[in-house]
Amino acid sequence: MAKHLHLAIIFKASNLNYGESVGNILSLKKMASEGRNYSYISRQALRYDIVRLLKEIYGFEYAKPDNVGSSEIVIQFHKDSKIDQYPEIDFFGYMKTEKKDKKKKETDDQAAGKTKTRKAVIRLTDAISMEAFNNDIDFGTNKGLADRLDDIDGNNIFQAEIHKSYYTYTITCNLDDIGEDAQDKISLPKNEKAKRVGALCNVTKLLYRDIRGKRENLSPLFVIGGLYDCGNPFFYNRLKLEFKKEGNNVNAEMINDTLDITMPPAGSSVMSQTILGCVNGEFKNVDKLKIEAIPIEAFFTKLTTSIDQYYK
Numbered sequence: 001m002a003k004h005l006h007l008a009i010i011f012k013a014s015n016l017n018y019g020e021s022v023g024n025i026l027s028l029k030k031m032a033s034e035g036r037n038y039s040y041i042s043r044q045a046l047r048y049d050i051v052r053l054l055k056e057i058y059g060f061e062y063a064k065p066d067n068v069g070s071s072e073i074v075i076q077f078h079k080d081s082k083i084d085q086y087p088e089i090d091f092f093g094y095m096k097t098e099k100k101d102k103k104k105k106e107t108d109d110q111a112a113g114k115t116k117t118r119k120a121v122i123r124l125t126d127a128i129s130m131e132a133f134n135n136d137i138d139f140g141t142n143k144g145l146a147d148r149l150d151d152i153d154g155n156n157i158f159q160a161e162i163h164k165s166y167y168t169y170t171i172t173c174n175l176d177d178i179g180e181d182a183q184d185k186i187s188l189p190k191n192e193k194a195k196r197v198g199a200l201c202n203v204t205k206l207l208y209r210d211i212r213g214k215r216e217n218l219s220p221l222f223v224i225g226g227l228y229d230c231g232n233p234f235f236y237n238r239l240k241l242e243f244k245k246e247g248n249n250v251n252a253e254m255i256n257d258t259l260d261i262t263m264p265p266a267g268s269s270v271m272s273q274t275i276l277g278c279v280n281g282e283f284k285n286v287d288k289l290k291i292e293a294i295p296i297e298a299f300f301t302k303l304t305t306s307i308d309q310y311y312k
Contacts, residue, residue: 001310002273005197007171007204007225008235010130010250013216014164016209017041026160030133031126039163041127045209046169049218050124051088053203060087060199068097083118083181084188087196090179093120121177122200125233127169127218130241138162160212166221170236171204173197175227175310194311198304205300220296222250222286223277227306230263234270247284256290275302 017040019029028039054060063086064078079098083090097115138160146156178197179188207218224235238258240251259271276291277299286293294302 002227002229002268003175003310004228004231005171005173005175005225005307006228006231006233006235007223008168008233008239009170009204009220010166010168010222010239010241011127011207011218011220012164012166013209013218015160015162015214016127016167016211016216016218017045018160018212024158025137026158028133028161028163031128033128036132038129038131039133039161039165040129041167041169041209043124043126043169046124046127046207047092049207049209050200050203051092053207054087054199057203057206058199062086063088063094066096079116082184082186083179084186087199089118090181090188090196091120091122091173091200093118116183118181118183121173123172123233125170125236127167129163129165129167130239131163131165131243133161133163133165136162166241167218168239170233171225172231172233174231175307190311194308197307201300201304201307205296220277221279221282223296223299224255224274226274226303227310228263228270228273229266229268232263234258234261241283244284248282249285250283250289252285252288256288259290275299 015028017029019027021027029042030037030039032038051060051062055062063081065075066078068074068076074097077089077094077096079096081089081094081096095115095117140158140160142156142158175193175197179193180186205219209216209218222239224239228234235255235258238254240254242249242251259269259274261270262268263270271290274291276286276289276293277296278286278293279296
């Protein structure tokens with residue numbers, strides 16, 4: 001039965017992740033590809049907002065942190081944090097190092113600082129802009145505050161790079177690995193696993209980000225994926241846009257070619273296990289795709305139903 005969750009998402013937003021300042025210019029995080037610069041949101045930033053919303057909406061508590069190390073403070077998850085208590089580390093893995101105990105011999109595991117790691121089950125990619133960055137810069141001052149002071153000459157000018165664009169990222173996981181931790185001998189009930197993955201899907205549908213005094217909507221305008229026999233992220237690097245006078249299009253040829261891929265062992269096609277959600281009117285050529293687009297809400301309802309059925 002298909003057990004690999006894969007989603008590829010497109011959303012539209014602006015100025016979502018800044019790096020280091022250059023002089024008095026706040027610089028967006030960027031990467032180079034195909035000879036041009038593209039802004040991006042790091043997977044760590046996406047993870048932060050996903051975990052934040054899991055707490056705000058579902059009450060999933062943050063996993064407890066701890067300081068480890070001798071000469072330097074290293075922040076990791078607390079050694080007593082376990083996946084049955086904290087979905088955060090169930091989804092995104094952990095590294096837990098016990099503090100050294102000087103009273104014990106160095107051959108002892110605890111004295112040596114025993115480390116336990118668990119790989120991330122939920123795999124996120126960076127959200128990369130689908131339109132090139134063109135060096136746009138916002139010029140600002142704090143004039144409104146400076147005018148209230150008589151002895152201030154100047155308005156503390158600042159500048160920040162800005163970029164409004166479509167962005168794309170992917171989410172993948174193996175449903176069998178959710179709620180399973182052999183190191184701590186934990187295996188969660190199937191209904192709890194379904195609840196957690198369903199919560200993740202709903203948070204993805206409602207995702208937003210607060211940054212520099214504004215709230216940006218990261219919820220999908222276009223989402224394609226489903227549950228698959230194979231763990232390959234089929235639509236990663238397969239979503240591209242074409243901007244035309246009559247409107248914006250997705251690259252239908254790349255998506256249709258991907259849908260034709262077959263998967264071992266049963267030889268099922270990607271298309272047979274894929275569903276597509278799109279905001280009505282956002283892209284003009286979704287009717288050219290080999291599968292029918294349904295509303296975003298219907299997409300996530302169908303996906304979470306499939307997840308519940310898998311765990312049953």
